[in-house]
Amino acid sequence: MGIKTSEEYVERLKRMKPNVYIGGRLIGRDDPILERPTNTVRYTFDAAADPQFQQLVVTTSPFIGEEINRFTNIHGSIDDLLKKQEMIRALCHRVGGCIQRCMANDTINAMGVVSKEIDDAKGTSYHQHFLEFLKYYQKNDLVGSTSQSDVKGDRSKRPHQQADPDLYLRVVEKRKDGIVVRGAKGHITMGPYVDEHLVIPTRALTKEEGDWAVSFAIPADADGIKLISRVATPRPRIKLKAPYNEYGVVDSMVVFDDVFVPWERVFMCEEWEFAGRMALTFAGFHRHSYCGCKPAVTDVIMGATALVAEYNGVENAPHIRDEITELMIIAELVYASGIAASVKGHPTSSGIYEPAFIYSNTGRYLAGVNIYHEYDILTSVAGGLPSTLPFEEDWLNPETAPYLEKYIQRKPGISAEHQHRLFRFISDFSCSAASGWSQYAGVHGGGSPVMERIGIRNQYDLESKKDVVKYLAGIKD
């Protein structure tokens, strides 16, 4: 059955070879520091068994003829695209932010689309490799990273112009049975708790850059792979336990120190003409996913803003209602753009449905340019307390607790504990190292707004708009 449990997932992680470095230590995948980040992905397994979410999360694969977790699904219809977006919004609500596992889904769909296009053009057999891998992936309900962003060196130079050619991941050797790759992928989310690294190119490439045109899937603990990692989690709680504080994230620099990849796991090798297509196809799928997750983040900000306004007794102040309305508008315009992307989607040569990337881009763009603005709204309405709230220890100290409980009282009928819980949540959510991570992710995850601007204008039929004006102005070329 293509549906596994979170326990099975954790068991798989434990069996992997240690290649994760955090804070100067080489750690096993059962190290406590990974527990909360891993919980986020665990939740995607648990949701498949939860009656409230099951109908969104469980679907059936025509490839293996079994029920699967939608995070491993290949989109066969517009409805699949609509459902993915809906599922992401719903699940992000439960972990208070990025559900993480959508990335791999977007990557396998992109690999499926482009491997077929390469085969069509070049007579290669990457798509067959891909389909075999897909079946394995679905049957085992695997989790993948998206290892895309190269470290990129000097941004004013192309890959083949870098002082060190490894600054973009590349093929250093082609053997009969496979290839050897070297380089590093940066900012790779989930690295220490995935089964597989799904590797795709960062950008469009030129003729001289065949060595950098490479895509493949590789077990996360394969020889030569090292994950140098940074963890971001909300502050842990002592007694005031809350679901939000049970989740987290890890980003890694994934080093490929001459890693061997067998041919059956390779989906592109030297076909530089398709590097840009694969990079942008992943981006197009992933920005569509953002049209699900970013409204969820806005929902959390909106809920927190509305609740703190209520707890402060100012929920009817016009400027506060306006701020909350602003959040509604941002959330729903991003979501609407994702819906439009789905509805205007179309099948590719592989049969995989691809959303209309223009609307993936406009939605992700709007989200990206507003993330800091949204935090600003929450901060404005919450007041200064999230930044000056004494630590939980002081609420447990009998010398100070009575003062804190006395002086946090606000609206009658809301207990000191509820006030405390809410402000601590807002503090953790918006005034912590974790919120810094979330702000950066909101800008850069899936491509920063400047990338969407480029995506939009490159795809846009501007000439037809000039023609409208030529007609109206009586200009006949």
Added chain:
Amino acid sequence: MGIKTSEEYVERLKRMKPNVYIGGRLIGRDDPILERPTNTVRYTFDAAADPQFQQLVVTTSPFIGEEINRFTNIHGSIDDLLKKQEMIRALCHRVGGCIQRCMANDTINAMGVVSKEIDDAKGTSYHQHFLEFLKYYQKNDLVGSTSQSDVKGDRSKRPHQQADPDLYLRVVEKRKDGIVVRGAKGHITMGPYVDEHLVIPTRALTKEEGDWAVSFAIPADADGIKLISRVATPRPRIKLKAPYNEYGVVDSMVVFDDVFVPWERVFMCEEWEFAGRMALTFAGFHRHSYCGCKPAVTDVIMGATALVAEYNGVENAPHIRDEITELMIIAELVYASGIAASVKGHPTSSGIYEPAFIYSNTGRYLAGVNIYHEYDILTSVAGGLPSTLPFEEDWLNPETAPYLEKYIQRKPGISAEHQHRLFRFISDFSCSAASGWSQYAGVHGGGSPVMERIGIRNQYDLESKKDVVKYLAGIKD
């Protein structure tokens, strides 16, 4: 056949009794001052016969079993909603702005929805009246105004609190055969060139305000109706003819000086509980239409900006490309919101499909808050010439024409005439009395942004968002 020609439409207008006042004169509907505004509506008839637009404009009515113009259509499906939006964008491109006739379409759909709901609740027979009127309207391919906005008097008071009760249109007499109404509707677009006035309430009403709860359809030249009108058109051209300058618009104060309406034309009378529903239902349909027309206006601004950048030789300047991209994003987010409104639409008790108003509102809102910003972009890129361009007469004066032609030269290969045509178009479009009208319409037409904000927050399920945060923060009520 439910498809008429523009000539038949104009003939109908000519036969009407004169009750139009403009500039101190009582005029006939064949007065030249109305020609260009009338052209806009004529175009909606011509488009039905144009192979390029026919498949969008012509549909079939289940009510009369004939082909009709989509502007008289009642939405029977999500696809109808999607097609309406698409048609509006396409046709607005051809007249360089508001196609006007969508308003009546939105009104008849709202009348259809709400008359049924009143009947369901009250046992009245308004919906039957409506259906009979609809068949007549479709068979004759009629044109209607939307007579909604009351003049409203003191905005801080309700209708029944006004010093003069006529400041909101009201029923002053109920007879066996019909009702008599008095008051005035303001800012009514198309008044002098419609067949029928379609009257609906402005706002939600209270128990004391039954007299103001009234909806009906009435021939535009019925006794007691007077249209005091203001015309807005681009500057007329002498020799440099251009399609844009052939269109225009008229707004009227429509005075109802004790006008009799027979019962079979009445769709609401005293059911104050439904006044708000009808006002908002029209708004919901009409803001959905805005998700089609406003992207078209943005398309024109975008095309003009792109073309003038090209003619100036600066189309690749990064800040200019960014401005144009901004226009793409606005246009497509508004359009996407309309698509989402359609896709999330649902049938009402009448069988008429209603879009998801939340997305009608977010789309219209985004358009409304950006219209001045879009003009700003065009102005910024066009430079000062549209505001200082000598009048056409000076281009025809042999003493001055050679200087003007010499000194307007810009990018090689673009003739002086083309430069002149483009800058004159931009001048007429963005630096004229007509552009003032268009800016005001962009803000207020269909309800200003502040109305959409209210619409959005009133419909929004904010509690569920608070619940998301309560869950995450561990707050259990």
Added chain:
Amino acid sequence: MGIKTSEEYVERLKRMKPNVYIGGRLIGRDDPILERPTNTVRYTFDAAADPQFQQLVVTTSPFIGEEINRFTNIHGSIDDLLKKQEMIRALCHRVGGCIQRCMANDTINAMGVVSKEIDDAKGTSYHQHFLEFLKYYQKNDLVGSTSQSDVKGDRSKRPHQQADPDLYLRVVEKRKDGIVVRGAKGHITMGPYVDEHLVIPTRALTKEEGDWAVSFAIPADADGIKLISRVATPRPRIKLKAPYNEYGVVDSMVVFDDVFVPWERVFMCEEWEFAGRMALTFAGFHRHSYCGCKPAVTDVIMGATALVAEYNGVENAPHIRDEITELMIIAELVYASGIAASVKGHPTSSGIYEPAFIYSNTGRYLAGVNIYHEYDILTSVAGGLPSTLPFEEDWLNPETAPYLEKYIQRKPGISAEHQHRLFRFISDFSCSAASGWSQYAGVHGGGSPVMERIGIRNQYDLESKKDVVKYLAGIKD
């Protein structure tokens, strides 16, 4: 005495040779079409005799030892700079917008500064020419245009690369007694009602472009000058007279068809290294003036917004108060930037005080990016009526007047006439050809925002800010 009357000014205009073309006609300077624009400049003379404004407008010239109008003043102190800004704001209030005459003041100051710098560097005697001209200018209380903007042809090419070298004004002949110039200056405000054209370069030039490096003063009706002009005024009133409608503006293409300029009127000729300095010095002075006039425009928009809110009975609605506050903030930040420019000003080698251009630029920038936004605020609060208000003739027509007066009633205690006056003012101010002109001027006058951005970053000491960060980060180069 260096103070003349508006009558003397008008007499001077009448004596000039006709070289003004508007609407296909060659007209005299006493043509009625010029009356309202001329009134604006007349007002600067009248204000010097008005006790309310005298202490701002009248000052004493050390050059001629007489009282002069401040519009002909050379800044000898920081206080002069502060006073100029204050005067401009005060006078713009009385004409409802651009007072126009500041441009010439900014130009003579720039000519004074740079002619001295050229002399210092090159041993020329331009500054002596300038001082003689200045005395004549001050003694006669003259009015000048700023003839700066070349028509510029292909924007992607430099002056010497244009297909037609005349697309930037240039010296075509140097004689013993003077020079001959050819070309055209575009968008030149006040052309038909100035005494002198004050000509300066548009931009920085290169070695090959000495012929284009030219600055001089020339009587407005000199042989070879032709003014092809476009007039912008509010709609004229029939009976509802109002000060606002008595003013206007004319912009001209000023054609120099081989115009002779005697050496004593030449302030730069071939010193290309100083072309940019003169262009930017004028800009620096003029953007400082904008820090006075633009707050005045915002004041008018603010006053109109506040008054219409009051007349509508919604002046206490929170979102309206917020909009008005937004206008206060814009007005005062722009004004503050002008004050900072004055206070941080410094004397140049000529002894003329120059404001700190960085603050001229930041103030003008903020104004420029907000002008459309400000119109948006007025439009939003005014509602649709300014765009649909029936023409004045219909208010004079006894058949329609009673309806209009009945239905325009709003807040009790505000007469129909006052309501009518206010809405007609707002209509003329914000929904007319004149408002289109004002929007364009608000963006481009004195240099568009993109020019200020360039000005700011070119003058800014960014390295010192990098050094702050290097220190904090412990980076030692």
Added chain:
Amino acid sequence: MGIKTSEEYVERLKRMKPNVYIGGRLIGRDDPILERPTNTVRYTFDAAADPQFQQLVVTTSPFIGEEINRFTNIHGSIDDLLKKQEMIRALCHRVGGCIQRCMANDTINAMGVVSKEIDDAKGTSYHQHFLEFLKYYQKNDLVGSTSQSDVKGDRSKRPHQQADPDLYLRVVEKRKDGIVVRGAKGHITMGPYVDEHLVIPTRALTKEEGDWAVSFAIPADADGIKLISRVATPRPRIKLKAPYNEYGVVDSMVVFDDVFVPWERVFMCEEWEFAGRMALTFAGFHRHSYCGCKPAVTDVIMGATALVAEYNGVENAPHIRDEITELMIIAELVYASGIAASVKGHPTSSGIYEPAFIYSNTGRYLAGVNIYHEYDILTSVAGGLPSTLPFEEDWLNPETAPYLEKYIQRKPGISAEHQHRLFRFISDFSCSAASGWSQYAGVHGGGSPVMERIGIRNQYDLESKKDVVKYLAGIKD
């Protein structure tokens, strides 16, 4: 001598009674957790001895006839106001953010102004108390907190309406020798490392609220005072030491548990009519200080953005130059507003110069609404690395360091260490708990933007702007 050293300051702190609680512990003021926050204030002493800053920091007091640190100065002129602003910007550069000590300066100036006004109106002798306290404060170069913000309870209720009257600090007993106060002040910066708490009211009060109208100065370790505190510092460094990481901040809830204050330390007691004046006068001074510190914060963001662009090799990309220019504009407009506040300042009855609060407000407002936007710019240009940068330990681990150094290489000529230093600085500055604090402070410190909006509109002469429009429109009341 009124200038003390930082060592003397630290010695004073050590001698105080322990009443500081952090993280569940009662600590001494020499606890290591306070070291970095204390360093910030220490720097204000060190700067007085630093030749680079001495002329800004050292001034002479007419009250004690000695040299003093400007942070203890009373403004006797416009120049004093200009210098204070300049000093703050310069010193904030050295600690990478808030210099903290300006608050007490703003408070003593406000106390001085308002104590005199109370005496003038009521015949009290608070100003004499104040002057004596001032001399002591200046002679000893003391450091004060500003204990203003009450915890405020239910925001929809006034102080005397709260369920618990202590939710605003109040006088619970008046004795012959002094008063006893109870309550708590929230968000009090610097609490654990000041000499004195300077207490002022939060807001305007009504007749019933005399008990809440109280202002005084009290030693920081007086009986009954408890400081429940939260510390915010950049992440500490192991080996990669950097000045930025040596500073920090502490905010406290300052509990007044029946604290006795002798009359000679009381500056207001029961004069409720002056509570608002004192609150707003402090705000007016403090927002003026913000016009110095906030540009400094923007300078740091600007320098970091420019430097990371340079290190990434993209400093000439147009969109990046535009972002940096945006930062220049914000910084200088805020600074200009402070200059205008100073220049338009005036002496109060006490002789103390007060800035024009309208410009204090506009400057602080612009800063407040942009702080998140500025972080957004830095984040956008820096890319994702600050959020995913492996911890310092991994750079010290020989197994991982070589990979990190290899793959962080960017622009040739910039060493791996410099890259590392810069990205770690940006990470600490913008993606950490400290940055969360800084964002909250940027919004709320000195009063959030909504407070400045209120301040601006309450002080603004809006009627004169309506009069401008009445004149222009011909409306004669």
